[in-house]
Amino acid sequence: MDDQPRLMHSSHGVGMAGHPGLAQHMQDGTGGADDEGRKQDIGNILQQIMTITDQSLDEAQARKHALNCHRMKPALFNVLCEIKEKTVLSIRGAQEEEPPDAQLMRLDNMLLAEGVSGPEKGGGSAAAAAAAAAAGGVGSDNSAEHSDYRAKLSQIRQIYHTELEKYEQACNEFTTHVMNLLREQSRTRPISPKEIERMVSIIHRKFSSIQMQLKQSTCEAVMILRSRFLDARRNFNKQATEILNEYFYSHLSNPYPSEEAKEELAKKCSITVSQVSNWFGNKRIRYKKNIGKFQEEANMYAARTAANATSVSTHGSQANSPSTPNSAGSAGSFNMNSGDLFMSVQSLNGDSYQGAQVGANVQSQVDTLRHVISQTGGYSESLAASQIYSPQGINANGGWQDAPTPSSVTSPTEGPGSVHSDTSN
């Protein structure tokens, strides 16, 4: 007798832990003579409950059937329904519609963007390529490197999909199982369809939280992969850098590519326009900061473009041989930035003055030539006097930006007529 409570709380979770009220009610029955008998009944019931798991299915079924056919059953059922309605409503009230999880959406978006959760077929390589392009692009020469990335990515994708499928399947199985169970039980206890729905949504929530973990770890894996394979090679490939540098040094007087020019460069380098912008932004600032450091580079590109643009007057004999770029002198003059030796190119530029369409070409060549000239020691001396070189736009207080008004500076040589020399592009 006094081991009943122990029984109640022990074993199999079949006990009445969930219904303390019931137990209480049973025990605080009216005292008196029949108390003993009542306890006996309760003991029997509990005993039955405790052994319920030991029963065979048939037995249980039979018992259930017996219960269903009990004459008092409908009445009892109604009472249960009534009680339930009261309690369930309060529960329902607390039940919130789950707002779409922002975190989950972010993960989903990312997986989609990475091509992990996208369409299975073809999505793989295409998405990988897209990701690659987005990640910094890269041109032709490293497609081999990307195959590795792609392989790993598709591996991740495969794992992700199988896991996801497994989860989904498990979820569905479990859901149908629970639903069947509930439906079955609804014959003996009141269960509204709403409740089933709620149960299902709870199950789904649980499973989706598991899915979220899966997505999260997949995202992490992809991120790691990316940083390993793509971001790691955030250096643009050599060719791209070359193209950009070429443009930069051949437009040194005004290294601000227009939108179209940016697009063109982006296309040529297979990078994005904003990457082109970034590159030029960085280049300008870094060039300006330490012009001396870039001399060698400048010479190289200047020489190259000058060589390419042969048709111009300045035979490349000197230009073609960058020689030792060690022109400390010119570097010095670059650095000094005193501001007054700028715009002097106008004399050269005079030719282009008449035709806007030629202007751009000429200007760029002037730029490159200026550098070649500044570099090739011999010239620099003679021409330095005539202030040919020095990055024209760069004055003491800074950038190319405020350069275009030569009148503001001491340029006694020319009239303001030929001003807009660097309105190339």
Next chain:
DNA sequence: CCAGATGATTTAGG
């Protein structure tokens, strides 16, 4: 490990 290089991002100004 460090310093330098380099692409990206942030901040502030126009």
Next chain:
DNA sequence: CCTAAATCATCTGG
């Protein structure tokens, strides 16, 4: 929006 400038985050070579 674009830019300059500062700064961050990584990668790289010594």
